[in-house]
Amino acid sequence: NAGVTQTPKFRVLKTGQSMTLLCAQDMNHEYMYWYRQDPGMGLRLIHYSVGEGTTAKGEVPDGYNVSRLKKQNFLLGLESAAPSQTSVYFCASSYAPRVGTEAFFGQGTRLTVV
Amino acid sequence: DQQVKQNSPSLSVQEGRISILNCDYTNSMFDYFLWYKKYPAEGPTFLISISSIKDKNEDGRFTVFLNKSAKHLSLHIVPSQPGDSAVYFCAASAKGGSEKLVFGKGTKLTVNP
Numbered sequence: 001n002a003g004v005t006q007t008p009k010f011r012v013l014k015t016g017q018s019m020t021l022l023c024a025q026d027m028n029h030e031y032m033y034w035y036r037q038d039p040g041m042g043l044r045l046i047h048y049s050v051g052e053g054t055t056a057k058g059e060v061p062d063g064y065n066v067s068r069l070k071k072q073n074f075l076l077g078l079e080s081a082a083p084s085q086t087s088v089y090f091c092a093s094s095y096a097p098r099v100g101t102e103a104f105f106g107q108g109t110r111l112t113v114v
Numbered sequence: 115d116q117q118v119k120q121n122s123p124s125l126s127v128q129e130g131r132i133s134i135l136n137c138d139y140t141n142s143m144f145d146y147f148l149w150y151k152k153y154p155a156e157g158p159t160f161l162i163s164i165s166s167i168k169d170k171n172e173d174g175r176f177t178v179f180l181n182k183s184a185k186h187l188s189l190h191i192v193p194s195q196p197g198d199s200a201v202y203f204c205a206a207s208a209k210g211g212s213e214k215l216v217f218g219k220g221t222k223l224t225v226n227p
Contacts, residue, residue, distance in 0.1 A: 004157070033214065040123070042219030043158070043203060058214065090157055092215075102148055103215055105157030 002026050006091050006106035013081040013113045021076040021109050023091030031094045032074035033058075033103065034066060036087040043090065049074055081113045117141045118206050120218035128226055133191040135221050137204030140185065144206040148215070149178060149189050152201045161202070162189070194225045 007022045023032065034046040035058075045058030047066040055066045063085060065077045074093075078085060088110050094103040119138045127133045137147075145166040150158035164171040164178045164187065171178050177190045191198055204218040 035217070040219065042120075043205075043217040045214060045216070048214050056214075092157075094215075102160035102163060105150075105159070107157045108155075 004091055004093055004104050004106040006089075006109050008109060009107065010110050011112070013078075013111065015081060015083060015113060017081050018077070018079050019081065019111075020078075021089055021091075021111075023074045023076070023093075023106060025072055025074075025091075025093040025104070027093060027095075027104065028071070029093035029095050029104075030071075031096060031103075032068065033092045033094075034064070034074065034076045035090045035092065036060065037090060037108075038087050046076065046089075081111075083113045085111065086113045087111060115140070116218075117144075118204055118216050118218040120202075120204055120221050122221050123219070124222040124224070126224045126226060127194050129196055130193045133189075133194045133198065133223055133225065135189040135191075135202050135204075135223065137187045137189075137218055138185060139187075139206055141206070141208060141216075142185070143208035144216075145209045146207045147178070147180060147187050148205045148207075149176075150203040150205060150217075152203065152220070158203055191223075194223075196225050196227050199223055199225050 004025045033048040035043040044060045049068040052071040067075045091106045092103040148163040149161040151161045152158040180187045201220045201222045203220045205215045
């Protein structure tokens with residue numbers, strides 16, 4: 001099984017450009033998450049989804065949009081990229097964030113906004 | 115406000131000794147706690163978890179202790195190995211609520227040969 005796959009793995013954007021990060025999971029998980037990791041800040045939740053067709057804001061949602069049109073995919077969009085969005089982005093999925101069910105992470109997308 | 119706190123950004127131990135990583139939380143609704151391990155250029159991977167109905171969970175060299183009254187948990191690695199060198203994240207989730215994992219900032223563990 002592939003688990004959680006993120007596309008692309010690296011990207012350089014110019015300020016103001018837009019892009020979409022794709023996350024795909026093949027484990028039939030209900031829950032999916034987008035996190036960003038910055039030095040000294042740990043993993044901060046951007047948006048998450050508790051099932052197909054649902055999305056919810058996390059800790060740092062501003063400047064991002066998400067969609068969960070299919071259960072296996074969770075898309076993260078940047079409409080107008082800013083240098084402050086330079087980060088490593090991680091997607092994760094889980095059956096449920098409850099006892100006995102851990103989240104599985106993708107390998108990350110390193111995004112640089114210049 | 116940070117609900118999950120890992121106050122030590124880094125920890126260095128000698129191979130064969132015990133590593134103790136600490137985590138504090140503020141949300142009394144948290145009832146499930148996890149530890150993740152992350153190597154550079156990789157995604158975090160699940161290590162061990164504990165439910166709030168327990169105070170200890172063991173898996174090989176890794177043991178997690180939960181002190182609910184102090185809102186504190188710790189991860190013990192015995193004996194520590196150089197391959198354990200990584201960033202360790204503590205995470206928590208709350209019952210009946212927002213259904214999301216909240217992470218701490220991480221502790222970078224270095225195990226010296």
